[in-house]
Amino acid sequence: MTFQKNILFSILFIFLFKFSFAQRASKAKTKTLTADEAKAVKKDAGGMFSSEDYKNALVAYLELIKTKPQDLEYNYRTGVSYVLSNSIKSKAIPFLEFASQGKDAKKDASFYLGIAYMNDNRWDDAVKAFNNYKAAGSPKLVAKDAMPVERLLEMCKNGKELTQHSIDIKFDNMGKYINSPFEDYSPYVSADERTMVYSSRRKGNLGGMIAEEGVYTADVYWTSMRDSGGWNKGKSVGATLNTDWDEETTAISPDGQCMFLYFDNMDVFGDLGVAMLKGKNWQKPMMMSDKINTKAIESGGCMSNDGNTFFFASEKKETTGGSDLWVTKRQGEGEWGVAQNLGSVVNTRYDEIAPFIALDGKTLFFSSKGHNSMGGFDIFKTVYDSASAKWSKPVNVGYPLNTADDEYSFCLSGNGRTGYVAAVRPEGLGDKDIYKVTFNEQSVYPFESLVSGYVTSGSGTKPELRQVSLINKSDKKVVALYKPYFISNHYVLTARPGNYTLKVEGYGFQPIEEEITIAESESPSDVVKDFTVTVAK
Numbered sequence: 001m002t003f004q005k006n007i008l009f010s011i012l013f014i015f016l017f018k019f020s021f022a023q024r025a026s027k028a029k030t031k032t033l034t035a036d037e038a039k040a041v042k043k044d045a046g047g048m049f050s051s052e053d054y055k056n057a058l059v060a061y062l063e064l065i066k067t068k069p070q071d072l073e074y075n076y077r078t079g080v081s082y083v084l085s086n087s088i089k090s091k092a093i094p095f096l097e098f099a100s101q102g103k104d105a106k107k108d109a110s111f112y113l114g115i116a117y118m119n120d121n122r123w124d125d126a127v128k129a130f131n132n133y134k135a136a137g138s139p140k141l142v143a144k145d146a147m148p149v150e151r152l153l154e155m156c157k158n159g160k161e162l163t164q165h166s167i168d169i170k171f172d173n174m175g176k177y178i179n180s181p182f183e184d185y186s187p188y189v190s191a192d193e194r195t196m197v198y199s200s201r202r203k204g205n206l207g208g209m210i211a212e213e214g215v216y217t218a219d220v221y222w223t224s225m226r227d228s229g230g231w232n233k234g235k236s237v238g239a240t241l242n243t244d245w246d247e248e249t250t251a252i253s254p255d256g257q258c259m260f261l262y263f264d265n266m267d268v269f270g271d272l273g274v275a276m277l278k279g280k281n282w283q284k285p286m287m288m289s290d291k292i293n294t295k296a297i298e299s300g301g302c303m304s305n306d307g308n309t310f311f312f313a314s315e316k317k318e319t320t321g322g323s324d325l326w327v328t329k330r331q332g333e334g335e336w337g338v339a340q341n342l343g344s345v346v347n348t349r350y351d352e353i354a355p356f357i358a359l360d361g362k363t364l365f366f367s368s369k370g371h372n373s374m375g376g377f378d379i380f381k382t383v384y385d386s387a388s389a390k391w392s393k394p395v396n397v398g399y400p401l402n403t404a405d406d407e408y409s410f411c412l413s414g415n416g417r418t419g420y421v422a423a424v425r426p427e428g429l430g431d432k433d434i435y436k437v438t439f440n441e442q443s444v445y446p447f448e449s450l451v452s453g454y455v456t457s458g459s460g461t462k463p464e465l466r467q468v469s470l471i472n473k474s475d476k477k478v479v480a481l482y483k484p485y486f487i488s489n490h491y492v493l494t495a496r497p498g499n500y501t502l503k504v505e506g507y508g509f510q511p512i513e514e515e516i517t518i519a520e521s522e523s524p525s526d527v528v529k530d531f532t533v534t535v536a537k
Contacts, residue, residue, distance in 0.1 A: 032066060032067065033063060033064070033066070033067050038064060038067050041060050041063060041064055042060075042064060044060055045057050045060035045061055045064060045077070048060065048214060049061075049077055049080075049081065051213065051214070052084070052213045053213050053214030053215075054080070054081040054084040054085035054213075054214075055081075055085045055086065055087075055214055055215070055431075056214045057077065057081045057085075058078065058081035058082060058085055058087065061074055061077050061078040061081060062078060065078055065095075070098075072098075072099055072102075072104060072105070072106075075095040075096070075098045075099040076095070076096070076099035076105075076106050076109055078092070078095045079092035079093075079095035079096035079099055079109070079112055079113070079116065080092070080096075080112050082095070082116070083096075083112045083115050083116055086183055086424050086431045086432045087424065088119075088424060088426060089115065089116050089119035089404075089405060090116055090117075090119045090120035091116075092112065092113075092116040093113070093116045093117065093120060096109055096110075096112055096113035096116055097113060100113050100129075100132075107133075107136050108133065110129045110130070110132040110133040110136070111129070111130065111133040111146075111149070113129045114126045114127075114129035114130040114133065114152065115152070115375075115404070117129055118152075118155070118156060118159060118374075118375050118404035119375070119403065119404045119405055121159065121163050121404070123156045123157075123159050123160040123163075124160075126152075126156050127153060127156050130149050130152055130153055130156070131153075133149060134149055147369070147376070151350075151369075152375075155373055155374055155375050155404070158372040158373060158374045158396075159374035159375060159399075159404055161372075162372070162374050162396060162398060162399045162402070163374075163399045165398070165399075166398065166399045166400060167397070167398040167399070167400075167401065167439075167441065167443050167444065168439070168440040168441045168443075169400065169401060169437050169438060169439055169440060170437070170438040170440065171400075171423075171425065171435045171436075171437055172435060172436045172437075172438070173425070173427055173428065173429070173433055173434075173435055174187075174231070174433070174434045174435065174436060176429065177223070177231055177232070177233045177234060178196070178198070178223060178231060178234045178434055179428075179429045179433040179434055180200060180202040180203075180429065180431075181202075181429050181430035181431060182200065182201050182202035182203060182215075182216065182430070182431050183200065183201040183202075183215060183431045183432045184198060184199070184200045184201075184202070184221075184422065184431070184432060184433055184434050185198065185199050185200075185409060185422035185432050185434070186198055186199040186248055186249045186250065186354075186409040186422065187249075187409070187411065187420040187421070187422060187434045188249055188250075188251050188252040188259075188356075188409075188411045188420070189252065189411055189413065189420055190252055190253070190254060190255060190256030190414075190492070191254035191255070191256075191305075191359050191413065191414030191450060191452065191492040191494070192256070192413075192414060192450060192452050192492060193225065193413050193414075193418065194224060194225040194256060195222070195223075195224050195225070195252065195256035195277075196222060196223050196224075196231065196234075196252075196420070197220060197221070197222045197237075197249045197252050197259050198220075198221050198222070198234070198249055198434055199218050199219070199220060199221070199247075199248040199249050200218065200219060200221050200234075201215045201216040201217065201218050201219075202216060202219075203216060205217060205218070205219040205236070205242070206219055206236065206239060206242040206243065206244060207243065207244030207245070209244050209245070217244065217245050217246050218246040218247060218248050219236055219237075219242040219247060220236070220237045220241050220242055220247050220248065220249055220259075220261065221234045221235060221236055221237065222234065222235065222237055222259075222282070223235070237275075237282045238281075238282075240275075240281070240282060240283065240284055241261065241275055241282055241284075241285055243265045243266065243267075244265070244266075245264060245265035245266060246262075246263070246264040246265060247261055247262070247263055247264075247265065248261065248262040248264075249261060249262075250262050250272065250299075250300040250301050250302065250354070251300070251301060251302035251303065251356065251411075252411075253303060253305075253484075253485055254305045254359055254414060254482070254492045255482070255484060255488050255490045255491065255492055256277065256490065257276060257277050257484065257485070257486060257487075257488045257490065258274055258275070258276055258277070258303075258485045258486055259274065259275050259277070259282060260272060260273070260274050260301050260302060260303065261273050261274070261275060261285060262298075262299055262300060263285075263287075268287065269297075270296070270297035270298060270299070271287060271288070271293040271298055272287070272288045272292060272293060272298045272300075272301045272312060273285040273286060273287045273288060274286055274288060274485070276486040276487075288301065288310075288312075288336075289328075289335065289336040291328055291335075291336040291337065291338060291339055292310065292312055292314075292328060292336060292339065294314065294316045295316075296314055296315045296316040296317070297314070297315045297323075298312055298313065298314045298315075299313045299314075299315070299323060299353055299354075300312060300313045300353055300354045300355060300409075301313070301355065302355050302356055302357050303357070303485060304357050304361045305359050305361060305480075305481070305482050305483075305492065305493070306361060306467075306481040306482065306483050307330070307483035307484065307485050308329055308330045308483070309327060309328070309329050309330075309357070309361070310327070310328050310329075310336060311325060311326070311327050311355040311357055311364065312325070312326055312327075312328075312339075312355065313325055313326070313352065313353040313354065313355060313366075314326055314339075318341065319341070319347070320341070320344060320347045320348065320349060321347060321348055321349045321350050321351055321352065321370070322350070322351045323351040323352055323353050324341055324342070324347040324352055325341075325342045325346055325347055325352045325353075325355050325364075325366055326339040326340065326341055326342065327339065327340055327342060328340070342391060343391065345382075345390070345391050345392075345393060345394075346364075346366075346382055346391050346394060347370075348368060348369075348370025348371060349370065350368060350369035350370035350373075351368065351369050351370075351377070352366055352367070352368045352370065353366065353367050353368075353377070353408060354366055354367040354377075354408050354409045354410070356409075356410060356411050356412065358412055358416070358445060359412075359414045359448075359450075359480075359492065359493070359494040360448075360480075360494060362383055362384040362385075362386070363381060363382075363383050363384075363445060364381070364382050364383070364384070364391070365379060365380065365381050365397070365410050365411075365412065366379070366380055366382075366394075367379055367380070367406075367407060367408040367409065367410070368380050368394070371394050371396065372396050373396070373402075374396070374399065374402055374403070374404055375403065375404030375405060375406075376404070376405060376406040376407075377406040377407055377408040378396055378397075378402040378407055379396075379397045379401060379402055379407050379410045379421075380394040380395060380396055380397065381394065381395050381397055381444065381445075382394045382395070397410075397444050398443065398444070401419075401421065401437060401444075403423075405423070405424060407421060407423065409421065409422055412444075412445060413450075414448075414450040414452070414492055414494050415447060415448050415449060415450040415494065415524070415526060416439070416442075416444075416445035416446060416447050416448055416494075417438065417439060417447055417523075418436055418437060418438050418439065419436075419437040419439065419444075420434060420435070420436055420437065421434075421435055421437055422434050422435070423435055446496070447523060447524055448494045448495060448496055448524060449494065449495055449496070449497075449518045449524040449525060449526055449527055450492065450493075450494055450526040450527070451470060451480075451492070451493040451494065451495055451502065451516070451518075451526075451527045451529065452490070452491060452492040452493070452526070452527075452528060452529075453490075453491060453528055453529040453530040453531065454489055454490050454530050454531075455489045455490075455491070455504060455506065455530070455531045455532075455533060456489065456530070456531075456532055456533075457509075457532065457533055457534065457535045458532055458534065459534075459535065461535045462487075462489050463489050463506050463507070463508065463509055463533055463535050464484075464487050464488075464489065464506055464507045464508070465482075465484055465488055465489055465490075465491060465504070465505070465506045466483070466505045466506050466507055467481060467482060467483045467505050468481075468482040468491040468493065468502070468503065468504050468505070469481050469482075469502075469503045469505075470493050470495055470500050470501075470502055470503075471500060471501040471502075471503060472498060472499075472500060473498075473499040473500060473501055473515070474498075474499070479495060479500070480493040480494055480495055481493075489506075491504070495518055496518070496524070497518045497519060497520040497521070497524060498517075498518055499515070499516075499517050500515070500516050500517070500518070501513055501514070501515055501516075502514050502515075502516050502529060504531060506533070508535045508536045509533040509534060509535050509536065510533070510534075512531055512533065514529065516529065
């Protein structure tokens, strides 16, 4: 209890400090700071900058720089705050260009200037800035978790190539029903895009805690699609899942019935759990098997549509880098088997996180600072070949889905035509926002037809599905298989053009078989097949 009280006291102190600054900042917006006000804001700004609260430090230094536009320290700290917060990092360029000049310049100003140039796609200028930083002989002045300069130079080369061959996509901000002025991230949708879960560090979260870095602790939110179209307003999943500390989404099952979560709170540190949707309420979470959770941090996980494979990111000591991707498969009694590292083709000496397995069960998306990343975490794709039992060499999904900033969560709809990602963009609401991404070409994932439906009974009893399979009529092979992780009467499958038998099996009712045909077209049509069954009492 003493430890908990100390933490709560620290949080309360930080909250009062931020509140005091917020009052001064609000007054400052209406007029130029007086000398006494500038002195107080400078003290606040220094404290926030030192505690890595760069978002609020930026607000303060933007006010201070109005009083002294030529102040070297103000320019430097304004630029660094842009670079190290969820901001448009290219806005740091004029401040850092000024701060990096002259004999009194901060030796690492050119380092941060290089990152700002990267975020403006000025790759040659970024290389020059990084080389200036190296020439100053001070490669250890930046934060300990910063990328090495040599790696950043490699990323500049990757970025220059990737931006010359952009992919054709459209970004749509999810709007105020989903996003807030605070950080909204890690969006995951069911395969039919009717249910979304996501994470948010917004005002009003359970507990209202503010971490030392000036951000609210994370809560889990969710929303559903209205029958008339459009998303309902996102809402917290409530105290059943959320606490005063951090809970974050890592995936949702394709049928939308199970949510996989990362917990970092007073009871659980750095582990994964799963919660089931019952009606309109998410149930109390269950922690994943000890074959998955370890003493190290497991930051993300997702499950295949057949319920037999679970992919996750872990920092356990056997990794090839800070965080690696692992896979475990169900054994005979339903328990998870010993996890296997995905190997050096996928994992690098840098971090790999945020796995997302597509509905086909073989295309894996993930985020990595390795491979040919163009800056920080990029989203990559690898495909499993069952014949050779190997993963393909990961491919960068391309610009502008990837940028020089971090892209560390991505999910795809069941038919592959749309995806969801969190990003900082000019049209955003003030911090990282959730975007729907429409792919106008099939370079990221082949467009397929989504085959989905509900199984109901005339008596009102909810049937329980055991499995639903899509069988190729020509060779009788199962091309897609759905198995619910928990109780479900909603199935989702994906298929390419062809003739199939759809077989529905469940508990308490006779198997159903129906022939379906998916026609050839540039944009395959989705197939909805609902069934009404008689459930044995």
